[in-house]
Amino acid sequence: MYLPKGKIIVFEGIDKAGKTTQAKLLEKKLGSKCVRIDFPDYSTPVGKEIKQFLDGKRDYPDEVKMILLSANRWEKKIQIENIVGKGTTIIMNRYYQSNLVYGISKGLKLDWLLSLDEGMPKADLVIVIDINPTTLVRRSKNVVDTFEKDLALIRRVKKNYRILARKFKWHVIEGESSIDEVHDQVLGIVKKFVKI
Numbered sequence: 001m002y003l004p005k006g007k008i009i010v011f012e013g014i015d016k017a018g019k020t021t022q023a024k025l026l027e028k029k030l031g032s033k034c035v036r037i038d039f040p041d042y043s044t045p046v047g048k049e050i051k052q053f054l055d056g057k058r059d060y061p062d063e064v065k066m067i068l069l070s071a072n073r074w075e076k077k078i079q080i081e082n083i084v085g086k087g088t089t090i091i092m093n094r095y096y097q098s099n100l101v102y103g104i105s106k107g108l109k110l111d112w113l114l115s116l117d118e119g120m121p122k123a124d125l126v127i128v129i130d131i132n133p134t135t136l137v138r139r140s141k142n143v144v145d146t147f148e149k150d151l152a153l154i155r156r157v158k159k160n161y162r163i164l165a166r167k168f169k170w171h172v173i174e175g176e177s178s179i180d181e182v183h184d185q186v187l188g189i190v191k192k193f194v195k196i
Contacts, residue, residue, distance in 0.1 A: 006084035010095040013129035023093045038093040046072045062106045070116035105156040125193045129175035
């Protein structure tokens with residue numbers, strides 16, 4: 001019996017844009033037809049190392065950070081393939097698109113960054129939730145990692161999300177509105193890709 005493949009829906013954006021909130025709301029809406037995966041996944045061996053450098057306890061060159069973030073996704077490759085192979089949709093809070101945006105914002109080459117995830121399952125839909133860097137600061141309270149502390153980097157990341165969204169046909173939505181208004185924008189896009 002042939003099962004239609006599940007879709008991969010990815011939420012992207014700068015930190016505190018509302019990706020986790022919207023991923024959880026969509027997961028609730030889709031119910032048993034979906035699974036949510038967050039990246040980085042800190043529960044894996046590579047994920048634990050990523051947590052170390054994000055918390056400022058390890059220092060690596062930017063290339064090593066991007067390789068570790070990619071390796072964290074490779075740890076989940078078979079799981080991702082199995083889920084979509086069974087016809088279940090995956091909602092991802094970040095995926096390889098984050099590497100592309102943060103990597104080029106740190107001066108790394110796009111082609112090299114793309115090569116790190118060559119062979120990983122592709123996203124069917126990418127939704128970028130766009131907010132101002134000042135909103136990140138307001139929403140952060142006291143919880144910040146090493147990437148969040150660098151506001152100049154965050155401004156470049158915001159700009160590069162827009163540039164790569166045009167290049168790769170990602171959907172950009174306004175994240176400054178209320179949670180419900182952002183969710184309505186999300187549903188309007190998702191309905192074209194999966195049955196709700």
